[in-house]
Amino acid sequence: MSRVLVVSTDEQLDCVVIGGGQAGLSAGYFLQRRGLNGRFAILDHAPSSGGAWQFRWPTLTLAGANHVHDLPGYGLAEALGVDCDQWPASTAVADYFGRYERRFDLPVRRPVHVSAVRLVPGRDPDDPRFAVTSGAGPGMPETTLEAATVINATGTWDRPFVPHTPGAERFTGRILHTHDYTGPHDFDGQRVLVVGAGISAVQLLIEIARTATDVEAFWCSRTEPVFADGPFTPEEGREAVARVERRVRAGLPPTSVVSVTGLRRTPAIAAAQADGILAWRPMFTRITETGVAFADGTQLDVDVIFYNTGFRSALDHLAPLRLRSAGGGITMTGRLATVVAAQPRVQLLGYGPSASTIGANRAGREAARVVAEIIDR
Known part of the structure; x- marks a missing residue:
């Protein structure tokens, strides 16, 4: 009460x-x-x-x-x-x-x-x-x-969400969120790791890779996005909303509709795939002073970790x-x-x-x- x-x-x-x-x-x-x-x-x-x-x-x-x-x-x-x-x-x-x-x-x-x-x-x-x-x-x-x-x-x-990752306090570069984004040229001359599996992550990764000057852009997320061809059908839309509704009626935290429907392969996304921009990596397990480390022991040095995590x-x-x-x-x-x-x-x-x-x-x-x-x- x-x-x-x-x-x-x-x-x-x-x-x-x-x-x-x-x-x-x-x-x-x-x-x-x-x-x-x-x-x-x-x-x-x-x-x-x-x-x-x-x-x-x-x-x-x-x-x-x-x-x-x-x-x-x-x-x-x-x-x-x-x-x-x-x-x-x-x-x-x-x-x-x-x-x-x-x-x-x-x-x-x-x-x-x-x-x-x-x-x-x-x-x-x-x-x-x-x-x-x-x-x-x-x-x-x-x-x-x-x-x-x-x-x-x-x-x-x-309420931008940034998942907790060990080592974040040691990172000497910038950690940003979609909430902080002002444009692609903010990343000129830098190595940028875009984190996230939603439409914002994909759109901003493409924008940064294609527009920023002398940038190296990388991409990772917890789950690999699935791109579907063709438009959403009304049935898919209704089912996506219904699944979210069932969760909140049961007292569970809501999920996004995109997490239910996946992403559509637009011409811009198809072109980015063909050009190698959407080269996906699994999520890193810790953050180092100069970048991130993955479960297989490999490391990636970056200047910016850019979370698009909702x-x-x-x-x-x-x-x-x-x-x-x-x-x-x-x-x-x-x-x-x-x-x-x-x-x-x-x-x-x-x-x-x-x-x-x-x-x-x-x-x-x-x-x-x-x-x-x-x-x-």
Whole structure:
């Protein structure tokens, strides 16, 4: 059971949405459609519109990104007015999200850094409410909003995952993550080991190998990626989402959809294979002062170890609610697995099967329905 605390609050709302990316904006749109105007707020810690997209590297275009699904009620092409496939995703999506917020007058507050969500008593013992504590930045006073429901849509960008490997503290070169990537020329004249088996690892390995000057690029991961020919079928997509959903309903940590479906062999990937860029190696077992060592005793000297090993859900602010199950994840329930089983007034968007742009929209609609149902009781 979560501890019940008495917390003085500065404002009372029916719902607080934490996160101003695709899922948070989608939830806000549908909350308005449910008639909750003026009764909810969207708290976004980013400095401006765009969610995690605004922090992506400048060479990532909309065409090169996983598909950015239209937000409900106002599509990307309609908002920007041009064919923008070759625009940098960081600026195009930020522009789109900003226009979307203004068009629907969504109550987004930023920058607001939520530090904790706690359970507090409501007016009725059977009507618990939540104290959402936040601040606008270092040295700024904290404020607390009280809400009947919480929709968490904080995504994963703030939780880059780097697996622990013995010897990392001895390495004299640079250790980076996808989160830190600014462009291929950051690696000019260096030996770079790209680590990871997902689409980001493959795309950035190709970009670095083809664009950086005088670079030597290497690649390794725990499992060797399997490249499949042809597009994903609708059946494959549905099964991938279903497998992730089964995990979170069982209280297990979610896996990525790519880990289920594998990677598609695009023309760029096929060309990189033909040119020897995608020469895969198994994962190293330890890090040395000058590089990495493998299980067979061989070593590879590099200047940069570049992890593209994914992200974890940014949920630290929910820790006071003690939502995690014995399986290591958060047990989810509801029509689209957005409702936390241990605390049904908390919903997680972007966690498990809703961790995609199209999944975020569907989850936003469902989250608003659940909130309205609770408020109307």
